[in-house]
Amino acid sequence: MTLTPAQARSAFRAGLRVPTSGYSPGWTQANLISLPREHAYDFLLFAQRNPKPCPVLDVTEPGETSASIFAGDLRTDLPAYRVYRDGELVEERAEVRDLWRDDLVSFLIGCSFTFEAALIEAGVPVRHVEAGSNVPMYRTNRDCRPAGALSGPLVVSMRPVPAPLVATAVRVTSRYPAVHGAPVHIGSPAELGIRDLDSPDFGAAVEIRPGELPVFWACGVTPQAAVMRSKPSFAIGHAPGHMAITDARDSEFLVP
Structure with missing residues (x-):
C-alpha cells in the first residue's frame, strides 16, 4: 500500500x-x-x-x-x-x-480514489478500503451531453457515509474538482435509476450500515459506458x- x-x-x-x-x-x-x-x-x-x-x-x-x-x-x-x-x-x-x-x-x-485518503483523514469511513474490496459503481438514468459520435450514461461510484459526516464528505471532496469533486447525489438511489445497491454494474457491493446514507460521485468509468453505447x-x-x-x-x- x-x-x-x-x-x-x-x-x-x-x-x-x-x-x-x-x-x-x-x-x-x-x-x-x-x-x-x-x-x-x-x-x-x-x-x-x-x-x-x-x-x-x-x-x-x-x-x-x-x-x-x-x-x-x-x-x-x-x-x-x-x-x-x-x-x-x-x-x-x-x-x-x-x-x-x-x-x-x-x-x-x-x-x-485520489480523495479517499483525505476522507479518511477527516474521519469519514471508506467502506471498500476497510473491506479490501473494489468500490461499487452503477450506471444511472442520467445521460451525459453527447459529442459527435459519442454518447452514454453517467456512471457513479458509491460510498456509504454516516449521516452526521455527509457534510464533511462534501466539503472534503469538493476541494478536488479535477478528480470528480463533490458528490452528484446523496440519498435515494432510485432517483438515479439504481434499483439495487447490492448489484453494482462494476466493482463489488459494500455494506451500508444503520445510520449511513449512500453518497454518489461521478465516476471515470463513464467513458467506457459511452464506448459500450x-x-x-x-x-x-x-x-x-x-x-x-x-x-x-x-x-x-x-x-x-
Missing part, C-alpha cells in the same frame, strides 16, 4: 492484479481510455462537455505509451485492462502490448477499479 508509483507499476507489470484503492497514498490515480485517433476529438469534446465524470488530466499523442504524468508503460503498468470491439467487451487481460496501435490516443481521467470500432480501458497510478501528487489537484 505504501509503494511508490514506479514500484506499484512494476508490481502490476509483474502480474499483481488488484483494485488500486489505497495504493501509493499521496499519488494521484487515473482512469484510462484509449481510442483510435479518428474518435479522439469526439472524446475530448465529450469530456469537455461532461467534466464531472470525465476530468481530463493528460492526453497522449497517437501511439505514445506514456504520458507527462505517467512515466510507466500504458500497455503493461495497470493491473488489468478491458478491450472493446464495436462497443462490445471482448476480453479483460493483464496487458495489451500486442493490441497497441500507432493511432491510439490515450486519455488519463481523474479518479475518486456508441460502439467505436476499438477501445482499450482500465478494468474498473484497477487504475493507472501516476507520478502526480494528490496535492497538485487540491484547491483552497
